[in-house]
Amino acid sequence: MTIQLFTPNFRVDECLLEIKECLEKGWTGLGFKTNEIEERWKDYSGFEHAHFLSSATAGLHLALDIYKREYHWNDGDEVISSPFTFVSTNHAIKYCNLTPVFADIDEYLCLDPESVRSRITEKTRAVIFVGIGGNVGRYEDIRKLCHEHNLILILDAAHMAGTRLNTKHIGLDADVSVFSFQAVKNLPTADSGMICFKEQKFDSQARILSWLGIDKDTFARSSNQGAYKWRYDVKEVGYKYHGNSIMASLALVGLKYLDQDNGYRRTIANWYTELLENVDGISIVKMAPNSECSQHLFQVRVNNRDMVLEKMNASDIFPGVHYADNTLYDPYRQSSKLCPQARIASDEVVSLPMHMGLVRDDVEYVAQVLIQAVSSEL
Numbered sequence: 001m002t003i004q005l006f007t008p009n010f011r012v013d014e015c016l017l018e019i020k021e022c023l024e025k026g027w028t029g030l031g032f033k034t035n036e037i038e039e040r041w042k043d044y045s046g047f048e049h050a051h052f053l054s055s056a057t058a059g060l061h062l063a064l065d066i067y068k069r070e071y072h073w074n075d076g077d078e079v080i081s082s083p084f085t086f087v088s089t090n091h092a093i094k095y096c097n098l099t100p101v102f103a104d105i106d107e108y109l110c111l112d113p114e115s116v117r118s119r120i121t122e123k124t125r126a127v128i129f130v131g132i133g134g135n136v137g138r139y140e141d142i143r144k145l146c147h148e149h150n151l152i153l154i155l156d157a158a159h160m161a162g163t164r165l166n167t168k169h170i171g172l173d174a175d176v177s178v179f180s181f182q183a184v185k186n187l188p189t190a191d192s193g194m195i196c197f198k199e200q201k202f203d204s205q206a207r208i209l210s211w212l213g214i215d216k217d218t219f220a221r222s223s224n225q226g227a228y229k230w231r232y233d234v235k236e237v238g239y240k241y242h243g244n245s246i247m248a249s250l251a252l253v254g255l256k257y258l259d260q261d262n263g264y265r266r267t268i269a270n271w272y273t274e275l276l277e278n279v280d281g282i283s284i285v286k287m288a289p290n291s292e293c294s295q296h297l298f299q300v301r302v303n304n305r306d307m308v309l310e311k312m313n314a315s316d317i318f319p320g321v322h323y324a325d326n327t328l329y330d331p332y333r334q335s336s337k338l339c340p341q342a343r344i345a346s347d348e349v350v351s352l353p354m355h356m357g358l359v360r361d362d363v364e365y366v367a368q369v370l371i372q373a374v375s376s377e378l
């Protein structure tokens, strides 16, 4: 039997019922289920504002775009980010003609506050914190640092649906948090995401900009309704970034089971920990204290990682790598060597299989194959 890194478990009948409602109503696009998922997500998480989008990549772009307009940032202004992330995080900075400035990571694989501090200049406008695998890392220190230096804090929460810090959902105190409900995230749809601004006015702007700059409300409020229902105003060049009701249908079902599923992920993580701690050549990436992690990933670090992966593949186990140092890629190559810890981690990390389909026997088998592969490389 093959064991993949991630296999989504859709509650097929429940998903089909939600989708059936869309089809019967003839409403598959924006509105209807997209409104419902926004309300349910706010109830679940405690965010005051939430706008359902086509992806987290779109959300990160939208966030930076909105702040750049609002605060009159210049082209080339700096956003401190991590080279140890999915490229979306850093592409979003470039979409806005801003400059990603990389800070190094700590033992949680998240931004190291001291490194972030050392990267702050006159041109720094924002910091993007990425919670790798759902890990909170030193988010609190980064938040304080941003406050101290008057920097916008953007939380790339693509892995963090359901992560809590001191019993509250992560991100409530960030300027904006962006979640991904992409096909292989811990709340999978096919492609969608959620953007949660702290401020009402940015949420309103996001709704307009995610639908090409169309402002329906201007005319809805005027007395010219009735025969003029087709009328709308466009004040800015926006994007086509809003979510649709089919994706929202899948998210609504996933959200109902999010805590239960994340709980099972943590059980799997505890099994891995029990089997792998104190094994020579394997170090487990720890989760930050005082937090309840979505456990999107369970990561270990090993030497000769690529060989270890090949050996595991030969036993039909297919772990993942999150992530390769982004400075290995052309668009970011000029920043290489600035973040040695990220480069080392990039060569060592392995994400072990983590999904609802795994049972204790699978986890034992993965651990056993990993231990064998690592000991043959020692």
Ligand SMILES: *Cc1c(COP(=O)(O)O)cnc(C)c1O
Residues within 6 Å of the ligand: 054, 055, 056, 057, 058, 085, 086, 088, 089, 130, 156, 158, 159, 179, 180, 181, 182, 191, 192, 193
């Ligand atoms: C997946 C991911 C994204 C992008 O999410 P999409 O919804 O696929 O656009 C952004 N950041 C991180 C850290 C991710 O893992």
